[in-house]
Amino acid sequence: MEHDRATEEVLEFIWSEREAGRSSVAALLEIEEVKEEADRSTLDTMSANGLINVEGDSVTLTDTGESLAREAIRRHRLAERLLTEVLAMDDENMEKNACSFEHTLTPEVAESICTLIGHPPTCPHGLPIPKGNCCIATKSEITPLVNPLDKLKVGETGRIIFIVSRQHTRLDKLSTLGIVPGTVLRVHQKRPAFVLQLDETTLALDPEIVKEIYVKKVEV
Helix, strand or coil, rough: CCCCCHHHHHHHHHHHHCCCCCCHHHHHHHCCCHHCCCCHHHHHHHCCCEEEECCCCCEECCCCHHHCCCCCHHHHHHHHHHHHHHHCCHHHCCCCCCCHHHHHCCCCHHHHHHHHHHCCEECCCEEECCHHHHHCCCCCCCCCCEEEHHHHHCCCCCCCCCCCCCCHHHHHHHHHHHCCCCEEEEEEEEECEEEEEEEEEEECHHHHHHEEEEEEEEEC
């Protein structure tokens, strides 16, 4: 069964509110984007359709609602990544267009976008992107635009799109070195050590760290 835009927006925001540790009906209906699309009657209809459970001021997703919300969140955050990294939109235009763009994406197109931009683990705001089938597939017919840094050849240049390390100390160290999303760097050498050129600075990195840095190749 197809669901209208208001239903999808509410499902997304229930998911997002849950990530922030909140589940208040009253607070949900005060979110500006929700107010534009839905009201209490929308929640009543969604409850009757088995998408959400409402108890007092608490709203939770049913199994069906969870599945639909997961797909909506995935489309939205992939759209944000595409608009930011491929089309280079600023935050304001990215968010506005992502909200419209996500509703036009079929599951097949979402999978292709995810593969094209290298299966990013997070959106531009650092929130997790739910994985799709393409993220666990062993092969793909689409060549990603975003790849681990170690895939660049010596002399090639890339712009850092995201870093996937779970170690905050490692992320902090990379940040102090200027290795953050948006940084443009060139591969100076790969063996015996992996050496990068950042402007006038030359840095040697551990091979394991290099694999955690994802870049988009750029021509200079």
